[in-house]
Amino acid sequence: MDGATITQAEAESALLGRASAGDRAAFGELVRLHQARVRMQLRRLTKGDIALADDLAQEAFVQAWRHIAGFRGTARFSTWLYRIAYHQFLMHQRSHPVQQALPDTWDMAASEVDNVLRLDIEEAVRRLPEMERIAIVHCFQMDLSHEEAAAVLGLPLGTLKSHVARGKTRLRTWLAAWQAGEQI
Amino acid sequence: MTPIKPEIPTDEALDAMLKATAGPFDLADDGFSQIVMAQVYNSPLPSLPAAQALAVARQRLAREQRQSRWSLGGAVVGSLIALGLMQLPGGDSLASWQGWGMTVLVLVGTSGLLAAVMLKGKWR
Numbered sequence: 001m002d003g004a005t006i007t008q009a010e011a012e013s014a015l016l017g018r019a020s021a022g023d024r025a026a027f028g029e030l031v032r033l034h035q036a037r038v039r040m041q042l043r044r045l046t047k048g049d050i051a052l053a054d055d056l057a058q059e060a061f062v063q064a065w066r067h068i069a070g071f072r073g074t075a076r077f078s079t080w081l082y083r084i085a086y087h088q089f090l091m092h093q094r095s096h097p098v099q100q101a102l103p104d105t106w107d108m109a110a111s112e113v114d115n116v117l118r119l120d121i122e123e124a125v126r127r128l129p130e131m132e133r134i135a136i137v138h139c140f141q142m143d144l145s146h147e148e149a150a151a152v153l154g155l156p157l158g159t160l161k162s163h164v165a166r167g168k169t170r171l172r173t174w175l176a177a178w179q180a181g182e183q184i
Numbered sequence: 185m186t187p188i189k190p191e192i193p194t195d196e197a198l199d200a201m202l203k204a205t206a207g208p209f210d211l212a213d214d215g216f217s218q219i220v221m222a223q224v225y226n227s228p229l230p231s232l233p234a235a236q237a238l239a240v241a242r243q244r245l246a247r248e249q250r251q252s253r254w255s256l257g258g259a260v261v262g263s264l265i266a267l268g269l270m271q272l273p274g275g276d277s278l279a280s281w282q283g284w285g286m287t288v289l290v291l292v293g294t295s296g297l298l299a300a301v302m303l304k305g306k307w308r
Contacts, residue, residue: 022229028221035220036211054216061220062227069230121201140202171202172193 016077020068027068031061034078037142038085044137045089047126056092060085075151082142082152086134124174125167132167135160255297262296 012033018026038060042053063084071080125136138149139160150160193201266289 020230024221024224027224028217031217031220031224032213035213035216036209039211039216040207040209057216058220058223062223065224065227066230121205125202125205136202140199141206143203143206168195168198172198175193175198175201 012077016068016071016073019065020071024065027065030077034081035061037078038081041082041085041138041142042089044141045086045134052092056088057085060088063088076148079144079148079151082138082144083154086152086154120175120178121171124171124178127174128167128170132163132170135163136167136171139164258297258299259293261299262293265296266292 012030015026015029015033019030035057039053039057042056042060043050046053046056060081064081067084071077125133125141128136134153135149135155138144138152139146142149144152146157146160146164150157153160155163269288269292
């Protein structure tokens, strides 16, 4: 498995080198490799608005192409992409400050978790205050380490951990209330 | 009737529940990459942002200035050492330096210059 990981990292590094030199085909490979995670990140951030998420993801990749020469390799390429995508999301939020209604359909993933409970958690996460929601999305639903999530969101590590802790406290209370059949 | 007591999930249980909602990370491309690449092919080639290019140029200029200062400093120090040696008891005046004496002066001056060249490489 380690060998496969190293090979993948080396392949990505080679693609990055070529893309930085202006090789569009190499960049196309990078887009194919990372499109699913970036699109999923934006779907989470936009609370399941698939069309908007894909529009923002497209813009994020175009921005990544324009600035790829400035990628220094101090962080993982995926982390750099998430940061650009998050920036796109923030810019959209600033230009469209009105809260959007939740879409009727949510692309559910196959999971071993009971669907009802899963829905409750999804719903609870969506109702969290914005920064708590965004922190939990990146730390748990995007499966990033706290350090990576802090880098993506441009937050000090301690601040990120505070958002996560506050969000989790709120979630625990809500979930307990739901289990008891109460209204939030 | 016994009221239902809310059960607060433990920290570990909540972490597990949240992690279970991660993904899916295998979204089908569905033409997404093609749309992106169509825009990429219409975009100019990537280049260093102007601010970064400016910073690089400033660093280069500062490095060159440091090198000049070290070279000049080395020459001055070498000359001062040579002059100092001449002032030692038993030293001679510059005009009377001939043969091996002039060779020593040139060697001291040159070593001062070399030291300056080496230091500027080390300290930049």
